[in-house]
Amino acid sequence: MRPTRLYINIDHVATLREARKTDEPDPVVAARACQESGADGITAHLREDRRHIQDHDVERLMQAARVFNLELATSPEVVQLACRLRPYQATLVPERREEITTEGGLDLRHPNPRLEDTIHRLDQAGIRISLFIDPDIRALEAAKELGVPAVELHTGRYAHSWRRTDAALEELRHAAAYAASLGLFVHAGHGLTYANVAPVAAIPQIEELNIGHSVVSRAVMVGIRQAVLEMREAMGESWEPFLIRS
Numbered sequence: 723m724r725p726t727r728l729y730i731n732i733d734h735v736a737t738l739r740e741a742r743k744t745d746e747p748d749p750v751v752a753a754r755a756c757q758e759s760g761a762d763g764i765t766a767h768l769r770e771d772r773r774h775i776q777d778h779d780v781e782r783l784m785q786a787a788r789v790f791n792l793e794l795a796t797s798p799e800v801v802q803l804a805c806r807l808r809p810y811q812a813t814l815v816p817e818r819r820e821e822i823t824t825e826g827g828l829d830l831r832h833p834n835p836r837l838e839d840t841i842h843r844l845d846q847a848g849i850r851i852s853l854f855i856d857p858d859i860r861a862l863e864a865a866k867e868l869g870v871p872a873v874e875l876h877t878g879r880y881a882h883s884w885r886r887t888d889a890a891l892e893e894l895r896h897a898a899a900y901a902a903s904l905g906l907f908v909h910a911g912h913g914l915t916y917a918n919v920a921p922v923a924a925i926p927q928i929e930e931l932n933i934g935h936s937v938v939s940r941a942v943m944v945g946i947r948q949a950v951l952e953m954r955e956a957m958g959e960s961w962e963p964f965l966i967r968s
Contacts, residue, residue, distance in 0.1 A: 726923045727762040731934025736774035750782045759950035763789030765932045770797040779930040796840045805847040812844050814855040827855035827876040830864035870891030872907035881913025898927040916956040
C-alpha cells in the first residue's frame with residue numbers, strides 16, 4: 723500500500739506576510755521548499771475576504787506546485803478564478819467571516835443549489851473535487867450523491883480530544899472505511915500536529931493528509947524544510963514523490 727500523501731497548507735506563510743502587507747515571506751518560495759523536503763502537494767485556501775492567500779498567490783502556485791489543491795467556498799469570483807486556472811484539485815469548504823479558521827465540515831443535510839452549481843462548474847472545468855465534511859455517515863452518503871470523487875474528513879474533534887479519549891479516532895476510522903466502501907477517495911485534515919498525526923496517517927483508507935499550521939509553526943523554529951521532514955517522520959513513513967495517475 724502506498725504511503726499517505728502529505729499536502730502542506732501554506733496559508734499561514736501568507737498570514738505572516740499580510741501582517742505587514744509586504745512581500746515576504748513568500749508562500750510560493752515556501753511551497754517549493756516544502757516539495758523539496760517531502761511534501762507531495764501544496765494546499766492553499768483562497769478566502770472570500772482574502773485574509774491571507776491572494777489571487778496572485780494562486781496564479782503563481784499553479785506554476786510552482788507539483789500538485790496544487792485549492793481550497794475555496796462557493797464565492798462566485800473565487801469559483802470563476804478556479805475554473806480559469808484549473809488546479810489539479812479543488813476542495814470545497816464552508817466559510818464564515820467571523821471564524822479564525824475553517825471550523826466543521828460542509829452542511830450536506832439539506833439541498834444546496836449554490837454548492838451543487840459550484841460542483842458542476844468545477845467538474846466541467848476538469849478539476850478533481852473534494853468536499854470537506856465531518857466524519858458522519860449521512861454526510862458521506864450525501865457527498866456520494868453529489869457525484870464527487872473524494873472527501874476530506876474534518877479531524878477537528880480528534881485534534882481537540884485525542885489526549886483524553888479514542889472516540890474521535892474510532893469515528894474517523896469508521897467514516898474512512900465507509901467512505902471507501904462507497905467508492906470515495908478519502909483525505910483528512912484540520913488540527914493535525916506532530917504529536918497526533920500518526921494514528922490518523924495509519925488509517926488505511928486515508929490516502930492524503932492536509933496539514934498547515936503545525937508545520938508553519940515548527941518552521942519558525944527550525945526552517946520549513948526541516949519541519950516538513952519531521953512531519954514525514956511523525957507520520958511514520960518514508961517519502962516517495964507522488965505522481966498523478968492519468
